[in-house]
Amino acid sequence: DGGITQSPKYLFRKEGQNVTLSCEQNLNHDAMYWYRQDPGQGLRLIYYSQIVNDFQKGDIAEGYSVSREKKESFPLTVTSAQKNPTAFYLCASSISSGVSYEQYFGPGTRLTVT
Amino acid sequence: AQSVAQPEDQVNVAEGNPLTVKCTYSVSGNPYLFWYVQYPNRGLQFLLKYITGDNLVKGSYGFEAEFNKSQTSFHLKKPSALVSDSALYFCAVRVGILTGGGNKLTFGTGTQLKVEL
Numbered sequence: 001d002g003g004i005t006q007s008p009k010y011l012f013r014k015e016g017q018n019v020t021l022s023c024e025q026n027l028n029h030d031a032m033y034w035y036r037q038d039p040g041q042g043l044r045l046i047y048y049s050q051i052v053n054d055f056q057k058g059d060i061a062e063g064y065s066v067s068r069e070k071k072e073s074f075p076l077t078v079t080s081a082q083k084n085p086t087a088f089y090l091c092a093s094s095i096s097s098g099v100s101y102e103q104y105f106g107p108g109t110r111l112t113v114t
Numbered sequence: 115a116q117s118v119a120q121p122e123d124q125v126n127v128a129e130g131n132p133l134t135v136k137c138t139y140s141v142s143g144n145p146y147l148f149w150y151v152q153y154p155n156r157g158l159q160f161l162l163k164y165i166t167g168d169n170l171v172k173g174s175y176g177f178e179a180e181f182n183k184s185q186t187s188f189h190l191k192k193p194s195a196l197v198s199d200s201a202l203y204f205c206a207v208r209v210g211i212l213t214g215g216g217n218k219l220t221f222g223t224g225t226q227l228k229v230e231l
Contacts, residue, residue, distance in 0.1 A: 042221030094216065
């Protein structure tokens with residue numbers, strides 16, 4: 001899982017509450033990403049950021065928000081507007097915006113909303 | 115539509131035997147292909163990638179993958195499987211460029227590899 005940390009590992013929330021997932025990297029990577037993983041499905045891109053103070057929506061951004069105030073940090077907030085928030089959330093980073101660069105992943109946060 | 119497919123949900127192999135995990139892709143332009151492995155309740159670990167060059171790509175932990183343009187495939191292989199190789203394997207392909215640069219990846223649904231004694 002390299003130099004990417006995600007906390008907490010497990011998170012439980014009641015429906016209707018917002019919750020923020022932490023992602024920190026010490027790899028000096030410019031680009032950071034948030035994915036959602038559901039059983040039997042591939043990863044789906046929620047948000048990404050190529051530089052500080054800039055981020056873009058991915059394929060499933062509805063009900064989520066992010067910020068990128070520091071290069072090292074890219075927190076994800078799962079809002080009450082997200083209809084089906086229970087999932088495994090993965091943060092990733094890559095060296096830069098070059099197409100040959102692979103993404104490196106954190107250990108994930110498993111969110112359960114009841 | 116640009117996509118990647120992993121046709122097998124699960125692959126079983128005996129320890130010491132060769133293993134193959136299949137991946138096929140459909141993209142316009144040059145393919146950029148990646149393999150990742152995921153252990154239970156963990157993040158994905160990068161194994162190898164094909165960007166250009168030799169069709170046989172070598173990666174981490176003794177894994178390699180063969181790029182076949184005519185068959186649009188990028189199968190993951192290992193000559194001798196270990197029990198510790200048991201995990202979920204994902205193939206990914208670049209399907210576009212994100213705003214600001216960087217790869218927009220599409221991931222396959224994953225193949226569970228089970229290596230038994």
